[in-house]
Amino acid sequence: MPSGRQFVKAMRLGGAIGVLTASVALAQDAIKIGVLEDQSGDFAAATMVKVNAITLAAEEINAAGGIGGRPVELVVYDTQSDNTRYQEFMRRVLQSDQVDVVFAGFSSASREAYRPIVNQFDGLAFYNNQYEGGVCDANMIVTGAVPEQQFSTLIPWMMEKYGKNVYTLAADYNFGQISAEWVRQIVEENGGTMVGEEFIPLGVSQFGQSIQNIQAAKPGFVVTLLVGAAQASYYEQAAAANVNLPMASSVNVGQGYEHKRFTPPSLKDMYVTTNFIEEVDTPAAKAFVEKFRARFPDEPYINQEAANSYIAMNLYKLMVERAGTTDHAALRAEIAKGDVCFDGPSGKVCLDPKSQHMSHTIFLAKVEADHSISFPTVWENIEPYWLGEAGCDLTKNDPSAQYTPSSPPPQQ
Amino acid sequence: MLTLFSFLFQFGDAFAFLVIASMGLAIIFGMMGVINLAHGEFIMCGAYTTVSLAQLGLPLPLAILGGSLVAGLIGMVLERTIIRHLYHRPLDSIVATWGLSMIATQGVLIALGSTMQGVGTPLGSFTVGGFSYSTYRVVLMGIAVLLLVGLYLVFYHTRAGVIARATIQLPRMARATGVDTGKVYTLTFGLGAALAGLAGGLYAPTMTLVPTMGATFMVESFVTVVIGGGDIFLGAAPAAAILAVIRSGMTAWQGQLFGQIGLLITVIIVIRLLPGGLSGWILGGRK
Numbered sequence: 001m002p003s004g005r006q007f008v009k010a011m012r013l014g015g016a017i018g019v020l021t022a023s024v025a026l027a028q029d030a031i032k033i034g035v036l037e038d039q040s041g042d043f044a045a046a047t048m049v050k051v052n053a054i055t056l057a058a059e060e061i062n063a064a065g066g067i068g069g070r071p072v073e074l075v076v077y078d079t080q081s082d083n084t085r086y087q088e089f090m091r092r093v094l095q096s097d098q099v100d101v102v103f104a105g106f107s108s109a110s111r112e113a114y115r116p117i118v119n120q121f122d123g124l125a126f127y128n129n130q131y132e133g134g135v136c137d138a139n140m141i142v143t144g145a146v147p148e149q150q151f152s153t154l155i156p157w158m159m160e161k162y163g164k165n166v167y168t169l170a171a172d173y174n175f176g177q178i179s180a181e182w183v184r185q186i187v188e189e190n191g192g193t194m195v196g197e198e199f200i201p202l203g204v205s206q207f208g209q210s211i212q213n214i215q216a217a218k219p220g221f222v223v224t225l226l227v228g229a230a231q232a233s234y235y236e237q238a239a240a241a242n243v244n245l246p247m248a249s250s251v252n253v254g255q256g257y258e259h260k261r262f263t264p265p266s267l268k269d270m271y272v273t274t275n276f277i278e279e280v281d282t283p284a285a286k287a288f289v290e291k292f293r294a295r296f297p298d299e300p301y302i303n304q305e306a307a308n309s310y311i312a313m314n315l316y317k318l319m320v321e322r323a324g325t326t327d328h329a330a331l332r333a334e335i336a337k338g339d340v341c342f343d344g345p346s347g348k349v350c351l352d353p354k355s356q357h358m359s360h361t362i363f364l365a366k367v368e369a370d371h372s373i374s375f376p377t378v379w380e381n382i383e384p385y386w387l388g389e390a391g392c393d394l395t396k397n398d399p400s401a402q403y404t405p406s407s408p409p410p411q412q
Numbered sequence: 413m414l415t416l417f418s419f420l421f422q423f424g425d426a427f428a429f430l431v432i433a434s435m436g437l438a439i440i441f442g443m444m445g446v447i448n449l450a451h452g453e454f455i456m457c458g459a460y461t462t463v464s465l466a467q468l469g470l471p472l473p474l475a476i477l478g479g480s481l482v483a484g485l486i487g488m489v490l491e492r493t494i495i496r497h498l499y500h501r502p503l504d505s506i507v508a509t510w511g512l513s514m515i516a517t518q519g520v521l522i523a524l525g526s527t528m529q530g531v532g533t534p535l536g537s538f539t540v541g542g543f544s545y546s547t548y549r550v551v552l553m554g555i556a557v558l559l560l561v562g563l564y565l566v567f568y569h570t571r572a573g574v575i576a577r578a579t580i581q582l583p584r585m586a587r588a589t590g591v592d593t594g595k596v597y598t599l600t601f602g603l604g605a606a607l608a609g610l611a612g613g614l615y616a617p618t619m620t621l622v623p624t625m626g627a628t629f630m631v632e633s634f635v636t637v638v639i640g641g642g643d644i645f646l647g648a649a650p651a652a653a654i655l656a657v658i659r660s661g662m663t664a665w666q667g668q669l670f671g672q673i674g675l676l677i678t679v680i681i682v683i684r685l686l687p688g689g690l691s692g693w694i695l696g697g698r699k
Contacts, residue, residue, distance in 0.1 A: 263532030
């Protein structure tokens with residue numbers, strides 16, 4: 001829709017000019033925030049809400065006088081669930097739009113596609129998505145949850161309740177492979193057995209053979225790390241074949257709201273660790289959902305990435321106001337103090353100076369037979385400790401690398 | 413652990429998917445020669461219509477027929493307005509149908525949002541030898557076979573089928589005998605679109621409903637039709653059987669990735685050795 005986009009752009013330009021003339025006395029221009037999220041393609045169902053969350057935060061910030069008196073201006077591009085688009089638009093926002101900060105990315109493949117470009121132009125990017133962990137890069141700030149927050153809580157809890165035989169069904173790319181490695185390690189540490197592990201190429205929608213493999217392996221529960229709309233067909237097909245095993249996941253429900261999209265009881269006994277979903281029953285979460293729905297009444301679901309994107313906007317505001325500048329080194333100096341915190345939709349969260357990842361309160365969400373959500377337990381304030389303990393310290397050096405349990409940072 | 417039944421079930425499941433997904437394309441691309449990159453969007457149209465009708469309270473079989481009908485009607489309208497100007501211009505038809513596919517995907521995303529709630533798979537499950545299976549999958553296998561038989565009867569044992577084949581093989585001669593070839597093209601294209609819509613309707617209860625869902629059918633459909641060649645019955649049907657054996661065998665042996673690799677390697681080998689596809693090879697002796 002080039003014409004539509006141009007129209008929006010023209011409107012935005014008009015708006016920006018309006019803001020500029022109005023605030024000429026302040027002689028300050030807007031803080032430009034690049035937003036690269038998938039608004040079409042395979043991931044759109046889970047990610048369109050992130051753009052709305054960022055818009056909501058930007059409007060709130062502007063209504064309250066901007067960031068340090070400067071209004072916020074969003075530069076939004078649709079990355080179309082396509083890694084090449086991420087690279088193209090990341091170059092565009094950093095080079096020609098000259099944004100101060102970028103909010104970008106859903107899939108880990110897309111993040112790894114754009115990260116070298118952020119490094120090349122020394123940009124600053126917020127990745128507001130749960131992921132497989134391990135990115136130690138000073139140009140990145142990660143507000144999504146990581147394996148020590150989602151798996152170190154979930155897997156032992158599931159093994160206690162449903163036995164020590166575990167089967168992993170994961171998407172076949174960096175996210176699924178590395179997450180499966182985490183699951184494998186945690187299962188072994190807790191004296192369990194991996195009775196099966198299967199990697200599914202993205203875009204696969206037929207699971208007949210996988211369902212049979214799972215039944216043959218007889219696990220206590222299945223860890224589903226399936227990504228994208230096509231792979232989500234698994235739940236319906238497994239339910240139709242009456243597999244009837246509990247499931248554990250770090251991505252379902254909290255991202256793709258499968259419990260709303262599929263007919264009950266296909267997601268019965270799915271357990272997910274998430275830092276936010278719209279069913280969370282805290283006053284802060286309820287207030288967030290209420291104002292979100294007031295602004296975007298047609299939003300299908302307010303997921304954890306929406307909350308993380310909203311939190312990230314507010315953290316950025318806080319950092320810029322404390323530093324008195326949008327300069328990246330100054331902002332990182334603020335993070336290094338270790339007290340950049342925000343009390344938002346998912347409770348109090350803080351940025352960890354060593355890894356530039358965020359602490360989270362993790363809710364265990366259980367999908368009931370009627371697809372309502374209950375919360376059997378909550379883990380308060382889990383730090384993103386793994387990178388720091390493994391040897392990543394961004395206050396000292398910046399390797400700009402991604403580490404995993406089997407390839408940790410080099411020991412000094 | 414693998415019983416004969418489970419292997420047969422997986423084979424039948426893969427066969428049904430390949431046949432149902434590719435029949436519409438076999439007519440539009442295999443017979444008529446239009447490289448239809450909007451095939452997946454006809455499938456999506458059938459799926460969305462089916463689910464909408466089912467949610468309005470129509471029984472699922474009727475809803476599926478409705479999905480097929482709507483896709484067929486849209487197909488006929490598109491044939492009249494766009495496709496008919498592109499016969500014998502394969503490269504242009506690629507661009508045009510690709511454009512249609514993008515318009516349909518993005519249009520549905522804007523109009524109906526990023527997802528739609530499904531209807532759930534009917535008919536429950538049954539157990540054989542310690543494994544449980546979805547009954548609906550067996551129904552799909554039956555429908556795949558019925559579809560092949562039905563199309564065979566239509567094209568080879570009805571007057572309309574003979575006229576359709578005559579029109580596509582020798583349009584001038586058909587016109588000389590008084591056939592309204594324009595109408596035949598429209599109806600044949602409509603039938604292809606309706607079969608794609610039927611595929612969408614049949615698989616809608618088992619899948620995620622998103623605007624891009626058609627894409628997951630594309631590789632399998634094209635692979636089946638390319639390996640099959642121009643003739644549905646001597647081409648696409650045996651191609652689907654062979655590919656189903658390769659796919660289910662490779663998937664059972666090494667997982668989904670190898671199932672896909674097997675599928676694609678088979679295409680490379682077949683089009684290298686048999687450029688006319690299976691049907692070209694089978695019919696080669698007769699020409």
